[in-house]
Amino acid sequence: MKKIADLLTLKKPSIIWIIILVTIPFVVKSVYYLHLMNYVLILIILTLGLNLLTGFTGQISIGHAGFYGIGAYVSAYLSVTMGLSFWIAFPISGIITAFIGYLIGKPILKLKGAYLSIASIGIGEITRLVLINWTKVTHGAEGFKGIPSPVFFGIAIDNDLKYYYLLVPIVIIIYFLINSLIDSEAGRAFRAIRDEEIAAEFMGINVAKMKLMSFIISSFLAGIAGSLLAHMDGYLSPFSFSFTQSVSFLMMILAGGLGYKWGPIIGVFLLTFAKEWFRFFNEYQLIIYGLMLVLIIMFMPKGIYGSFKEIFLKLMRRRNEDAR
């Protein structure tokens, strides 16, 4: 029981999860599912950042598809137009996206609640319009073609299996860094701001600075997620970085568990695969998908992970009380 608790709450870095991740391709032979897995991993990077911002710091952004797009296009531009290697384009795309996040975050984080969300929608839309219309750099509506695969010591990472093994270590590193950030005193400050901003300020927390920090980190992660997407697909369309996608990132976190470390992971998995499985229902696919979301939000307001964790903790408590 204790072991299960450790696994679920991930109190100790669990080697088991790493082993599961590494062995998945030996079990899942379908190239199609592996391709979906790669999308899932990329989206986990992005939603880990968005969960830090929205779930832990309480600042709702409905514009993160914009940062995802910026990262993707910066990486494409650096590698195609400027001929730089993936290993340079990848970190720089994150840094540039983070810097744009800083420039945008500084003014808009002064807004509170719904005003911030609406401003973030605007940012997302502006980004999309720039991607469509700045043809010289982005190739406009026809999209950005011919983005090279990363090359690792002479090996081109040019299929889903190889890409999977590029993504896994990146995801693991980011997962542990983000989680130790959440467990640190900075993480406590983020949650304090989420719970009661005014009181946080009176406890010596520079609220504006901490919000900006959270925003910059989430922009950075959206940026590198975009870069990884660009070099996986080799092609970018400006239309994919839409408002709908920004909303779906939030839906994933909500369904998984907003403000839980595992929330984004569960949510991304579930929503990505559920959408595929519901293809079976043909024209009812999206209706059933929507229905599933509504049911989750209605009956599990803390998301799937949050609700199960709560039930599990209650059971543990009851067991402990019985034992006494």
Add this chain to the structure above:
Amino acid sequence: MPDNVLEIKGITKKFGGLTALSKLDLEVEQGSIHAIIGPNGSGKTTFFNVITGLYVPDEGSVIFCGKDVTGTVPYKMARLGMGRTFQTIFLFKQMTVLENVLIGLQSESEYKLINNMIMTPKRQLYEKELHEKAYELLAFVGLYDQRNDIACNLPYGKQRLLEVARAMGINPKIILLDEPAAGMNPQETSELIERVKNIRNKYNMTVLIIEHDMKLVMQLADTITCLDHGSVIACGNPKIVTKDSKVVEAYLGIVGEKDTIEYNKVD
């Protein structure tokens, strides 16, 4: 060290047409327990909000430990050593009791990203020290056993005590308590009295306390200031202030005796 930890000079604060504080002067002596009383809407909470930097006064200045700090933002005031609690409880609701106090204790932190992303042994030691200090403060307010509870699940009176412990965590020179006894039962109130005394005696913090409960005020205060319509109408020794006819009038709207004030402690 100056004799007065806090000196307020001619503070005026207006909200549109309403003058909440008008040319208010006040001195708080180092090491004292100083009570602020006054009828509802007399400007007590606004006064706290001005000295802690939430509102910038329209006129006047705030001198804290001999330094002019007028207009300094709240988080900097906290770092300078001004702790406070709130009349309407402002706890970090979803966080545990322990975490609430830890937030107070880490008030000086600069939150360097690298330090916070990697848990070095040095950081672990720091966290351990922080936890030990938190346990001590929680024991002081009698919440040690509830340390792992979620703050919003505590009963009302305990939430107020948690706010006190959290504010003490920033290790303030002066602690501002805004109606800490509101919603407490008589038992909790008498425990509170002992604790506030110890905040001064054991922790050497100057205490500025807003309170309606006159029995509590009389047991605690070295000095009482009475506000009415945003100005000081009386200030000084508790026995003298509570007999002041202006105070009695302001409090009850009628001229009465000191006994009447105590009796009518519920506003």
